Amino acid sequence: AQSVTQLGSHVSVSEGALVLLRCNYSSSVPPYLFWYVQYPNQGLQLLLKYTSAATLVKGINGFEAEFKKSETSFHLTKPSAHMSDAAEYFCAVSERGGYQKVTFGIGTKLQVIP
Amino acid sequence: NAGVMQNPRHLVRRRGQEARLRCSPMKGHSHVYWYRQLPEEGLKFMVYLQKENIIDESGMPKERFSAEFPKEGPSILRIQQVVRGDSAAYFCASSERGGPDTQYFGPGTRLTVL
Numbered sequence: 059a060q061s062v063t064q065l066g067s068h069v070s071v072s073e074g075a076l077v078l079l080r081c082n083y084s085s086s087v088p089p090y091l092f093w094y095v096q097y098p099n100q101g102l103q104l105l106l107k108y109t110s111a112a113t114l115v116k117g118i119n120g121f122e123a124e125f126k127k128s129e130t131s132f133h134l135t136k137p138s139a140h141m142s143d144a145a146e147y148f149c150a151v152s153e154r155g156g157y158q159k160v161t162f163g164i165g166t167k168l169q170v171i172p
Numbered sequence: 173n174a175g176v177m178q179n180p181r182h183l184v185r186r187r188g189q190e191a192r193l194r195c196s197p198m199k200g201h202s203h204v205y206w207y208r209q210l211p212e213e214g215l216k217f218m219v220y221l222q223k224e225n226i227i228d229e230s231g232m233p234k235e236r237f238s239a240e241f242p243k244e245g246p247s248i249l250r251i252q253q254v255v256r257g258d259s260a261a262y263f264c265a266s267s268e269r270g271g272p273d274t275q276y277f278g279p280g281t282r283l284t285v286l
Contacts, residue, residue: 067212094277101176101263101277102215148214159228160205160275164214 060085060151064163072171077121077136079166081149084130091132092150092160093123102148108132119143144170174199176266176278177246184284191251191258193281197266204247205275206239209261221247254285 065080083089090109094102106117113125123134132149149163177196185191197204202223207215217231221241232239236254241247251258261282265275 099279099282101178101279102265103277104274107274159217159220161217162207162214164212 060089060153060161062149062151062161062163064147064149064166066166067164068167068169070169070171071139073141074138077134077139077143077168079134079147079149079168081123081132081134081163082130083132083149083151085151085153087153090152091123091125092152093117093121093132093134094148094150094162095119096146096148096165098145105134105147139168139170141170141172144168176264176276178262178264178278178281180281181279182282182284184286185254186286187255188253191254191283191285193249193251193262193264193283195247195249195264195266195278197247197264198268198276201266201268201276203267203269204241205265205267206247206249207263207265209263209280211260215263218249251283254283256285259283259285 061084063082071077092107093105095105096102105121106115108115108125116122121136123132125132146165146167148165150160152160179194204221206218209215219232219239220228224243236252238250261280263280264278267275
């Protein structure tokens with residue numbers, strides 16, 4: 059069975075500060091990992107995904123995430139927060155070998171303080 | 173290429189009525205997934221369909237809920253005899269293939285049961 063734990067349901071950062079959103083996963087087989095962003099009253103938009111190529115994955119809007127197998131982590135980072143980054147972020151995992159049943163974390167709401 | 177379309181965007185029903193949610197996948201996509209998002213919770217997988225086939229409905233409540241994806245037309249998520257606990261945002265996603273292919277999400281239908 060697969061699962062995702064997002065540490066911190068709410069994170070606040072100052073504009074220009076580092077963004078770090080934490081995600082740990084559990085999977086019985088090598089996983090695919092995703093980060094999605096959701097703006098208010100909208101659907102989810104894919105930020106980036108890890109599918110076994112480079113462990114450091116670069117996504118849209120300056121975000122990146124690093125797959126660390128030893129730590130079962132896939133934390134999302136951005137060097138400098140922008141006001142437009144305020145949204146809810148979901149980490150998700152999917153197991154290889156079958157169809158893509160994706161399990162989502164509960165989400166982290168990012169607040170950016172001017 | 174239009175994105176995933178969902179309608180209606182907002183739906184209000186009284187207890188005991190039926191709710192019918194529609195999802196038109198992106199052009200060329202034959203895989204559709206439905207998720208439910210309850211307040212302060214992440215997305216929960218409900219059902220995965222390919223054209224005319226239900227592949228995995230392990231996340232669907234056993235009663236009152238059904239889904240279809242006919243050869244022609246949109247995918248339909250149907251909730252019979254709605255109850256207040258059905259109030260949630262329902263998201264549809266589509267992908268071109270199964271496996272690790274990226275899922276593209278629609279804007280969601282927000283169901284309110286009075």
